[in-house]
Amino acid sequence: MKILVLQGPNINMLGRRKAEHYGAVTMDEIHDRIEKRASELDCRVVFHQSNHEGDLVGWVQQCRDEVDGIILNP
Numbered sequence: 001m002k003i004l005v006l007q008g009p010n011i012n013m014l015g016r017r018k019a020e021h022y023g024a025v026t027m028d029e030i031h032d033r034i035e036k037r038a039s040e041l042d043c044r045v046v047f048h049q050s051n052h053e054g055d056l057v058g059w060v061q062q063c064r065d066e067v068d069g070i071i072l073n074p
Contacts, residue, residue, distance in 0.1 A: 001041075001042070001043045001044065001068045001069075002043070002044045002045075002046065002066065002067045002068055003038065003043055003044070003045050003046070003067060003068065003069045003070070003071060004045075004046050004048070004059065004060075004063050004067040004069070004070045004071070005031075005034060005045055005046070005047045005048070005070075005071045005073070006048050006049070006050075006056050006059055006060070006070065006071070006072045006073065007027060007030075007047065007048070007049035007050075007073050008049075008050070008051075008053070008056060008072070008073060008074040009050070009051045009052075009053070009074075010051065011027050011049055011073060012027050012049050012051070014026050014027050014030070015027070015029070027049065031047050034047075046063075046067070056072070060072075
């Protein structure tokens with residue numbers, strides 16, 4: 001099974017801005033947690049992040065026949 005994880009605008013800034021509001025966990029730490037769980041489930045995960053919504057739409061359209069599911073974190 002292959003899952004596409006799309007991270008939206010400003011997710012790359014997690015852990016770098018207002019930790020009291022957004023938390024201290026970084027995008028890389030989130031990816032590590034997802035990869036660990038995916039490995040336990042025998043899944044392959046592909047990550048993309050963009051600050052441009054059009055890029056996210058493009059990846060959904062491009063990968064629709066290549067993945068079994070998509071997780072979008074806007």
